[in-house]
Amino acid sequence: MRMLLKVQMDTAASNEAIKQGTLQQTMEAALEKLRPEAAYFTAENGCRTGYLFFDLADPSDLPVISEPFFMGLNAKLYYSPAMNADELRKGLSALGR
Structure with a gap:
């Protein structure tokens, strides 16, 4: 199932991870494991x-x-199922039946 994972990193913990060089390692390992179809990075609510x-x-x-x-970045995680446009169309067309 396609999922959206939102990773909101604690500022102090992620600052330390940058200083130690582990933030990039943590992200690279996650990208390697998950092989996401898309990955975006930004600041939200100051994090x-x-x-x-x-x-x-x-x-x-x-x-x-x-x-x-959790352990390396003191992050808050949010998981949510997600659909692309084709899946939304399919789901909505099923409502009309």
């Missing part, structure tokens, strides 16, 4: 924030995905 759209094959993968962000 470094990433949006990753990826396929979640098995919910048991959530701890493996989440813990590096």
Whole structure:
């Protein structure tokens, strides 16, 4: 299932990760593992924030995905199922039946 993962990083923890050189390592490892179809990075509510759209094959993968962000960046994570435009069209057309 396509998922949106929002990673909102604690500023102090991510500042330290930058100083230690681990922020890039954490992100590269996540991108390698998730192979997202899209990844965007910005600032939201004063925090470094990433949006990753990826396929979640098995919910048991959530701890493996989440813990590096929790432990290394003191991040807040938000997961949400997501659709592309074709999937939305398909879902909406099913409503008309």
